[in-house]
Amino acid sequence: MKVLPFKIPKPEHDALVYQEDIGTSFYDQLHQHEEIQMSYIMKGEGTLIVGDTVNYYKPNDILIIGSYLPHILKSDTSVHEKSEMLSLFFTKKSFGDRFFELEETKSLQPFFIRATHGFKATSDKDEMIRLFLKLKASKKLDQFLILLKLLKMASTCEYKSLSSFIYEKQYSDTEGNRMRNIFEFTMSNFHTNITLEAVSEKANMTKNAFCKYFKKRTNKTYFQFLTELRVEHATKLLLSKNKLNIAEIAYESGFKNISNFNRQFKEIKKNTPSDFRKKRA
Numbered sequence: 673m674k675v676l677p678f679k680i681p682k683p684e685h686d687a688l689v690y691q692e693d694i695g696t697s698f699y700d701q702l703h704q705h706e707e708i709q710m711s712y713i714m715k716g717e718g719t720l721i722v723g724d725t726v727n728y729y730k731p732n733d734i735l736i737i738g739s740y741l742p743h744i745l746k747s748d749t750s751v752h753e754k755s756e757m758l759s760l761f762f763t764k765k766s767f768g769d770r771f772f773e774l775e776e777t778k779s780l781q782p783f784f785i786r787a788t789h790g791f792k793a794t795s796d797k798d799e800m801i802r803l804f805l806k807l808k809a810s811k812k813l814d815q816f817l818i819l820l821k822l823l824k825m826a827s828t829c830e831y832k833s834l835s836s837f838i839y840e841k842q843y844s845d846t847e848g849n850r851m852r853n854i855f856e857f858t859m860s861n862f863h864t865n866i867t868l869e870a871v872s873e874k875a876n877m878t879k880n881a882f883c884k885y886f887k888k889r890t891n892k893t894y895f896q897f898l899t900e901l902r903v904e905h906a907t908k909l910l911l912s913k914n915k916l917n918i919a920e921i922a923y924e925s926g927f928k929n930i931s932n933f934n935r936q937f938k939e940i941k942k943n944t945p946s947d948f949r950k951k952r953a
Contacts, residue, residue, distance in 0.1 A: 736790060
C-alpha cells in the first residue's frame with residue numbers, strides 16, 4: 673500500500689519523469705510527493721480527494737496536483753474495468769534553482785500559484801491532450817519542450833481549484849498512516865452509518881482528540897467531509913445512465929432520509945438533486 677510520503681521512482685539524473693499508469697485503479701491510498709503532478713485521464717473515473725476537498729475525475733480530465741499536496745485517486749471499477757493515466761512529474765527546481773525565475777519563464781508563475789491548491793483545466797483541453805499523447809514517442813528533450821508548452825497553457829487556461837485549504841505542515845510517516853486509515857475507512861464505508869466512535873477507533877484516538885486533529889488538518893469537521901463525499905457520490909449517480917430515482921440515490925449515497933439528502937445536496941451544489949439532474953440531462 674502507498675503511504676505518506678510517497679517518492680516518485682526516477683533515474684538519478686532525470687529532472688522530468690513521464691509515467692503511464694494502466695490498471696484496474698490508480699493510487700487509492702492517501703499519498704503526497706515532492707514533485708508537481710500533471711496528469712491526463714485517458715480512461716477511468718472515480719473519486720479524487722485533494723487536500724480537504726472531494727472531487728470526481730473522469731476521462732479527458734487534465735489534473736494538476738501541487739508539491740506535497742496530499743491526494744487520493746480512487747477508481748470506480750464498476751464503471752471502467754481499466755484505468756489509464758499519463759503523467760509528468762517535476763519540481764520547481766528540477767531544471768535549476770532559479771529556472772522558473774528567469775525573465776523568459778516568469779510568465780509561467782500563475783501555474784505554480786494555481787498548483788498550490790491543485791487544479792483542473794477547464795479550457796484548452798484538446799490541445800493539452802494532443803501534447804500529452806505525443807509524450808510516449810518523444811525523446812527526453814522533446815518531452816521537456818512539451819512540458820513548457822503545457823505549463824504555458826496551464827498558466828492561462830480557465831480552471832477549477834481542487835482544494836480550498838492546505839495544511840501548513842508536511843505529514844510525517846505516522847500522521848500519513850493515520851490520515852490514510854481515516855480516508856480509507858471513510859471511502860469504503862461512506863454509504864453506511866459511520867459513527868464518531870468507529871472513525872475515532874480507526875485513528876486510534878479519543879473522540880475529542882480525533883475531532884480536533886481532523887479539523888486542524890482539513891479546516892472542516894469530519895462529518896462535513898463525510899457529507900461532501902456522499903454528495904459527490906450522489907452527483908455521479910445522478911449523471912449515470914442507471915437512472916436510479918432520487919430516493920434510491922440518497923440511500924446508495926449513505927443518507928438516512930430523502931429530506932436530509934435534498935437539504936445537504938442543495939447546500940453544496942446550489943441545486944436540488946432533481947434540478948441538478950434536469951439541467952444536465
